[in-house]
Amino acid sequence: MAYNHHEIEEKWQKRWSEDSLYSVDVNKMDEKYYVLVMFPYPSGDRLHMGHWYQYGVMDTWTRYQRMNGKNVFFPMGFDAFGLPAENFAIKHGIHPKESTTKNADYMMTQFKKMGVSYNFDYALDTSKEDYYKWTQWVFLELFKNDLAYKKEAPVNWCTSCQTVLANEQVKDGVCERCESVILQKNLNQWFLKITDYAEPLLANLETLDWPHKTLAMQKHWIGKSIGSEIEFKVDKFDIDFKVFTTRPDTLFGCTYVTFAPEHPKVLEFVSDGQKQEVLDYIEKTKKTSELERLTVDDEKTGVFTGAYAINPINQEKVPIWISDYVLFSYGTGAVMAVPAHDERDFDFAKAFDLPIKQVIVKDDESSLDKAFTGTGLMINSGKFDSMKSTDVKKLITEDLQKQNKGESKINFRLRDWLISRQRYWGAPIPIIHCDDCGPIAVPQEQLPIILPEDVEFKPMGESPLKACDSFMNVKCPKCKKPALREADTLDTFMCSSWYYLRFPNVGNNEQAFEKGITDKMMPVDKYVGGPEHACMHLLYARFINMVMKDLGYTKHIEPFTSLTHQGMILGSDGQKMSKSKGNSVSPDGYVEDYGSDVLRLYLCFGFSYIDGGPWDDSGIRSMAKFVDRVARLLDENKDLLSQKLELDDNYNSDEKKLLYVYNHSLKGVTVDVAKFQFNTSIARVMELYNALNDYLKNVSPDKHNKSLVSYILKNMIIILSPFIPHICEEWWEAIGEKSSVSLETWPTVNEKYLELDEIQMAVMINGKVREQMKVAKDSSDDVVFDKALESKKIQGYLEGMTVIKKIHVKGKLLNLILKKA
Known part of the structure; x- marks a missing residue:
């Protein structure tokens, strides 16, 4: 069955479109299975190899789900607004609307040439008015x-x-x-x-099937902290401020207070003598990112304001500093510094020669070479001395609450x-x-x-x-x-924060999403995309969906039930692909030379989908050869495949071995594809091909079980169809089948053929494996021993020796314990 990939890909893409093979109507869908891959930016003029890996391989998984009876909804669109598309337009001197539309149209054509089974009737583009109207509504x-x-x-x-x-x-x-x-x-x-x-964003993480x-x-990004909020007063000013701490038990150890430089209250209490230095430091901080300011290992910098704060627990005056490690956007923008019991405060105090007062000890040790951040017994803490610090957390907070100077508080890192x-x-x-x-x-x-x-x-x-x-x-x-x-x-990110809700409602001009449709179609059952979106898109989408639920637009609290991250295809040098590095790989040449199916098959076989890896095009040639071998095998048995043959249940030893490999391979593919282990799935199909080929070569043609060979070959086409859909459609038609192979049901494993009548058994001499032999699986001890004696190699070990013990582990091994005669 020789094939011309150009002709058959064009033929079957046209046929799929004319027959609306993958079209769905969400209004008529029952027990949906919503599959979504993070949609691409049309910021380049074509799909690159990373797109092929993400979208082509995922289509294989989706085709497999359809053949297993899932009622799949599988839409696609474009995340078309934003900086990438605008920068592309600027670089090429054209309007973003023109370049984005052109790029999206070309990419959609590429998707179709890829052979992906998207529900194209539900495509969307976030830069079109019929979409961003509803983004504005959200x-x-x-x-x-x-x-x-x-x-x-x-x-x-x-x-x-x-x-x-x-x-x-x-x-x-x-x-x-x-x-x-x-x-x-x-x-x-x-x-x-x-x-x-x-x-709820934090609590609901426990319900998700995510990496x-x-x-x-x-x-970590949400960053829940349970502690206390404590009110300090600025000495000689009518100014109060609050600090949040998870360690109120250390309040007696506060020896200074630190404000964020950008905190608006700083300029209200800074002394005249320190004002210029403070202003200079504020300007310097503006040139530093929040991330840099939070870096623990950086050199500590700061400026004394000339003002003092009153510690509410003991009325002691402590100096007020400003430092860039405190952020106005996090917590209250001010922290109480306890250098004896906080590593960063300790380093800061050492750098600026500030007091370090220990208030918690463990095992009566009171010397400090570094901050002690654990729990222990209280010292230097008035009435709380000798008490457990874990108990004092609550007691100090209660004391402050009675004075209206503090309360229990939950804080979040999330901004x-x-x-x-x-x-x-x-x-x-x-x-x-x-x-x-x-x-x-x-x-x-x-x-x-x-x-x-x-x-x-x-x-x-x-x-x-x-x-x-x-x-x-x-x-x-x-x-x-x-x-x-x-x-x-x-x-x-606002556009992509709700697109999963719009897909089933594409074409609805009256509302962003209709509740009946949303309740039926949501949540997304399988979502696939890169791990770089963990704290951006994935968090934003969860937030928007929760809001829409609270406003009554959907009954589901989470948008994505199950999430899988695909890996990345790297350059042949092992580095991320980049035009500037000269290691980018375009799929176009491979599609031209080998066809989209062979490229897809290689991407499935040559990489772990979850991990990715460096590109090596030697593998694609191997895949092309494998497809050719399967095609020849089918061609050699074309007449047989066109016949209607019935299986019987009376098989000889060779046929049972073949059935064992068939069912073992089918089970492996069935399990592995579901887990995105496409590489091992293809390996199982190759094992099946080899076993069938061996059977046909080693068994006399007049003794071939034609019905069994036909059954396995037909199922091999079905099993391969998610990986090489165009080619399998052509093969399926060539053997006389009228409907699409995509509509076939995935074959079922017959467990009874996963046990062989004859097994491979190890023969050991004094605990070391010396021979392998084939025996009937239910062989008795005597039969196994006699079989072992037939081996010349074993006979050689027995010369001049006496067998003093035979250890037969049924179905596994025979161990002969020998001593000199």
Whole structure:
């Protein structure tokens, strides 16, 4: 069955489309199985090898699920707004709308040529008006329910992208996209109150079938801390401030207080003598990213403010410092420093020669070479001396509460989600600013707020839409006076935070998602994408889904029940593929030479899907040869396959061996594909091919069990069809089948053939394996011993020796214990 991959791929892609083979109607779906792969950015002009690995291999898994009876919903779209697409347009001197549409159309054509079985009727593009209308609606739902607000805040500013970045988009002090240095700026920005959902976001992690590492990363990012909030007073000022601590038991050991440099109260109490030094330090801190400031190993820096605070537990005065390791955006923006019992405070105190007062000891040891962060007995703590520090946590908090100076508190590391961007290519934020009425939501009937095209979109350090008068100048919806639109656009993560809800509702022009459809189709049963999204997209999507549940739009609290991360295809040098490194690999040449099926088969076989690995194109040639061998085997048995033969249950030894390999291979593929272990699945199919080929060569043709050979060959086509769908469709048609092989049911393993009548048994001499022999599995001790004696090798070991003991472990081994005669 020779094949021309160009012809058959075109033929079957056309046939699938004409027959609407993978089309679904969500209104008629029962017991759905919703499969979703994180959609791509159309920021490049074509799919690269990483896309092939992510989407092509995942299609194999989805085809397998369909053949196992799952009612699969498998849509695809494009995450088309945002910096990648805008930067591509700037680089090529064209409008983002033009380049994005062109790229998305070309990628969609590539997807179809890949042979993926997407439900293309449910495709979407986040940059189209029929999508971002509803992104704006989602934002307004948050705004109307007090979950969106605008405030001035210190933010991460990318000097190259000329826009604000969320904390999650800053990696090692640089922009995750362009690797430019990040600065701190105070800007008015829009935030979403994801912190209101910190507790359910954390608690619900326990319900998810997600990779352990991803769950741990989200848990750490949310960062729940249980402790106390304590109120201090600034000496000689009518100024109070609060600190949060998980160790109120160490309060007697507080020897100084540290404020974030950007804390607004600092300039209210700084002394005249220290003011200039404080101002200089504040300016210096603005050039440091939050991540750099949180780095524990960095050299400690800080400035004394000249002011003092009153410790509420003992009324002692302690100096107030500012230091960049304290963030205004985290906790209260001020910390009580207990150097004897906190490592960072200890290092800071040593650096600036500040007092270190120990208040907890263990085993009566009171000397300190480093901070003691454990628990023990209280000292230097007034009435709490000699008590257990674990008990004092509660007692001190209760004392402070009676004085209205403290209370128990739960704190979270999670910050509110910054969603406004000073770039052009994004969904306009649907807010109108009125001098009299404040920020006003655009009425729903006016959505979408269309992104104007006649705008100079190159980054200028502020929102490009500000310069578009026809866009900016409007009337206030409330008082009808002149007003201004919001000039910032929404971060692209806002677009992707709810797209899973839109897919089943594509085409609904009346609402973002209809509750009946959403309740039936959600949650996503299997979600696949890269691990780099653990604390961004995956967290944001969970938040938005929880909000939509609380607002009554869906009954499901979590959007993604099960999550799998695919690995990454690296360059042949083992490094991440990059044009600048010259190690990028395009799939186009391989598709041209070998076809999309063979490339997909190699991506399945040559890599662990979860791990990925370096590219080596020698493997693809091996896959092409394997497909050719299978094709020849089918061609040699074409007449046999066209016959209608019935299996019987009367098999000889050779046939039982073949059935054993068939069922063993089928079981391996069935188990391994479900677990994304595609490489071992292909290995099992190769074992089956070898066993069948050996049977046909070693057994006389007149003794071939034709019905069994036909049965296995047909099932081999079915088993291979998720891996090489076009080729298997061609083979299936060539043997006279009328319907698509994709509609076949996955074969069932027959467990009774997984036991062989004849087994391989080890023969040992004094505990060492000396021979292997085949025996009937139920052979008695005497039969096994007699069989062993037939071996010339064993006979040689027995010369001049006496067998003093025979140890027969049925079905496994025979051990002969010998001594000299």
